Amino acid sequence: MIDTTVDPCHDFYKFVCGNFIKNSVIPDHKTTIKTFSIVNDRAKLQLKSLLEKPSHQDDSKPLKLLKTVYQSCMNTTQMETESLIFIRRVFKEMGGWPVIDPNWNERKFDWKQVLFRLRRSGWYLNFFVAMQIDIDAKNSSRRILTITYPHISNYRSLSKGVNHTDTQAYYDHMVRVLSLFGAPKLSASVEMNEVLEFEISLSKIVASDKASASEYNPMTIKELQESVHSIPWLQLINNYLAPEQMLKSRDVVNVTLLKFLKNLEDLLLNTNKRILANYMFWYIVKKCIHHLPQKFRERNFDYLRVVKGTARAARWDQCIKEIDKLNVAASYVYVKNFVNTGNKNLVKEMATYIQEAFVDIAQNKSWLDSETKGRVILKAGKIGQRIGFPDELLNDSVVEEFYKGGSEIIHAFDGRRQPVRRKGQIESWTPEAVKSFKEKSECFVGQYGNMTIPESADNGGFKIAYRGYMKRVKQNGEELLSPGLSYSPRQMFWISVATNGCAKYRNKALWEVRQYQRPRSGVFPGYGTVHEPRGFQQRFQLLDRIGDESRRQSKTDVLDFGSHQWGVPSTARKALGKSVNTNVHALEYFRVMVPFMNLEDFSRDFDCRTGSVMNPEDKCGSVVMSNSTVINVPLLKFLKNVALLLRSTKKRTLANYMLQGMLCKNLSFRLLKEFREQTLEFPRLEESGRAWK
Template structure:
């Protein structure tokens, strides 16, 4: 379970935003950036989807039923007319005539909008009709190939989680099934009512003030409360996690980090574009309070005005916390987040106004799960403080508030709110409905996902390796593992050639870059032990037990995750993602702190990889994804970690200056991309844009390596005889990103996401490649062939 990344940043660079979505209703939209639950609670999961099969099959079947001419691009070469003149077909390139190739060709053709000039907008040209054949399900806020595959995968997870297999002796897998089953039992949740939450608020806070007429401020102090809430995952004003030491990746250390916010980004509290998010969030708070007051045994006689005042105060207090939290942009500057000091220094510099050093040490040791860990807590303990200024300001505020009982109430109400927000979606139908309404008003989705989807994804996220093993055993095609390894080899070579030819790098830096590339670890599919070593798999979840009540199971998970994380402090970081990744995920990763590229089982399938189609489409699909992850090792953040994952600038100052200059070019390029919902933030998305651009280029070059090694010219697809192999490669790249998004989701992502919108993940990289312009014969100066081709690699 251990995932020991430097917690200061989203250092695990995933391929698609937020590693898809979190499964919880509430977290679906505004996932708290809570690094306190790195192993399980907040880790990635799959989205919740609807229909039966991989949707990519749908247009194919549909097309087969239609006349082949209905889309103007059937299966004869005469129908491939577009607005550009294609190079003369050499006439000697064969065409793949299998039924599979016909199906592929139909699906590719149907996604296209050939009335668009590919040199103006290649995304629209390649994907303009995709949405007509792949309408977004009502329960989704974003819909693309990744989600289509994830939908299929979720259904498969449901099957294996619902199947009672008496021969399966794994306790971990049995626990996953128990968890799933309890999650489905909504009648039981309704019968239990809101009592579990009320009880939790009672035991941590002596009751949530906003629900009570007789809340006793004299019994409240924030530090004792945080001591109790930390085990549920809420360290809030004194949050800390165990994670890798950036300067010594083999070692783990304590990192004090900014507390999470109710909404995942500070921008939601202030940005002009986010007024609708704030309104929905305030509404959620008010509605949950009202519902809980109705249910509470401490029903107060106070009127709604007081409720509103309490809610407003909580929001205002959280806005203050948001204000002193770093922006996403500042978080990209890694050196800002490296501030090592002793516990005593931390206290003197940042906490002096609010608590004593003794209190700080007591707080930490009291939540440590065993004596060895407790013994770690001394005033000389070396820690890292992600944002010293945050702690200084928050603790000045807490000190000021502690002198005023009315303000104490605000702090208590805030803590109560965060617990309520965490657990409301596991309560009664009424509460779940309020949470769902909030989700929909924020992300624009129109329907709640079916319960089994929520539960299958939640089970996968909390027991990633156990559920992953079920997936791998039942659905993963083993033969793809070796084939993907072959592609990775070509992609590595392609990147190596790029380094070789980078005339802006000096020789010392180049040699170090080679060393880093050579020592990059590969994780492909899954870790063997989840299939071969049941004892190890079971041991991972040894201390986790589930019963019939979903909410208590979720509480157990939070406690388990926090404890596991603390225990990690005693472990050596063994440069492995084995326990961190979900094999049943449709995503890929780079982890700079361990220098590992990872392609989990869920993504090693159609449409990203398909053993029965021409390889140029595989290099365009999974190849570009592999290239993307390799390039992350050399993006503006990844390049600050050396071959062993140590945070260390191994570049000469001259080469670094030239790198930065090139990166600036890319920032300007993406800053100019706009959508009706807003503009792309070129700096916020820089790392991903570098990876996108490098990935496609490497995949293109890797395919050249492949085809010259094989010495064969692969066949074209039926209906695409007028195209060249290169043109089909680029079409394949672009169609990997076909998709659509709700307007509100686009607005939120433009503001906060590290990835560019789908269309610019195509237009950006392809317009920086002369090979693209040449293959589609785009005139110099056209949008897809600008004079200035900004690129880092």
């Protein structure tokens, strides 16, 4: 993948990924190809080959389950004859879909009762809110129910209103699907327009309230009921958990978006029942359209082609995605058949070195006060290692018991976490440590824009991983040069890290015009993909430096990313704000370039001259002054420039500037006069400038 024609000190991403981007072909049904996706595709092909083998009496129960699900998904003939009958029966049992059912009765419709009946029938659908089981951040030995916003895949485009290109394509898709159910075009157009308006309103409150999400906001169900009156929360929650668990009003749940729930309540109370019913049944169709007859699947493929620029995926690929929802069984089968379990020991060794390196770095961080530093080091020492897969996954009886009776998996997954205690629960840092952290974060915000948690982790994670590698080298000696490569083991460390970020996008996915809302100001205000203008400016400066240096070297504009696609095209800088809306991270280019530019270890290993693109004079780091005050490096440069300016400016000018500033702050004339009499005189208030000293 390495492009040896590129200077690694000039553009390390292009050096590592250039040939990957030039030579890789994006599959027709995808918007991108990445090194990780290639590995994932290989795993899917392995699983496919296993599931397509005839069933055998010696197959484990999880394998038999997966084969049954896979074969059912692949049976499109049965799908043609039975799926439409099934979905229409669901509509009827739930009271009917108004737009295609002339007998629908508004008086009998209650969205809550429809949701309850669907859940009892086995449908887990997040029409208005989502619920999930998480580890309790205050007590890691317990679980807690988290209530949050629903998953709306296209909420970003919907939140921009009916005039957005993707929203118009979505509306056309809605009407065309309704026509396949036999709805008259006029009524489908009118009623789906009302549904669209509802979805736009819902998406707007998701988009506006998402940034204010609280990672941990526990309250009793009774307190939640008092805050959001019209939704029967206890009944809703127990309907979700039944029959395994039943809660009471005094039980605590985690409400990450209370503001969203209040806005949702207003929206539901002010929306016509017919619109709510049409929305709910449309939501059902969206979720199961891949399992409807071919004409529905074709219609969905046409829609995805418009909004994503992709062709249809092979049927087997879609069915493997369905299999992946049975993640315990799929993981068990894959590990049993394709994983070399001996590799876990090598990874465990690496993780141990990295863990030790983190402790070393934390001990030397002057911006952490001793109390917070002690907590951090204690926590680091208590972190357990879970490598690849849990050992229980190799225990047949444990996995088979998990699927006894075909029970549903409730997947408890990690969210954005705050600093935590050694056992995993949240514990605040001291105010001094938080203040220092925010000050140091501002430098990275300037590079990434509104930085997300993964991007901030990149900068520290690469450094810690390298120090872990160096601990291993110190203990075991330098590694040998890789055969056929002229790069040292230390250089290969950086190359291997950057290789994970190699990616190639379709032009439509990368540059499609998006006018998303600007994020709120501050450090870590949200977790979306849109970044502040100051982040754009930093990226432009980076690209300018690469372009200027390249033009000096070759007199060509290497930033013609229309064909190369490893950053921002020189002809489309205004499009930088329209980053890929399905990816919460900064584009891979910046997630490699920016951290490496900030690391002295990288610059030393590749012998990059000071002032080169990959070794700028100003890095995001810290300078510890004699009084232990931490100042960001870019701020220090600013202060030096201010000092030069002050030395070269006349005192009279400085006096005018300072006292005019006070007037601008609405300082009263009387206070100004007293200040003048006690300290120095304001030159412009004197009859003669000569009297001023």
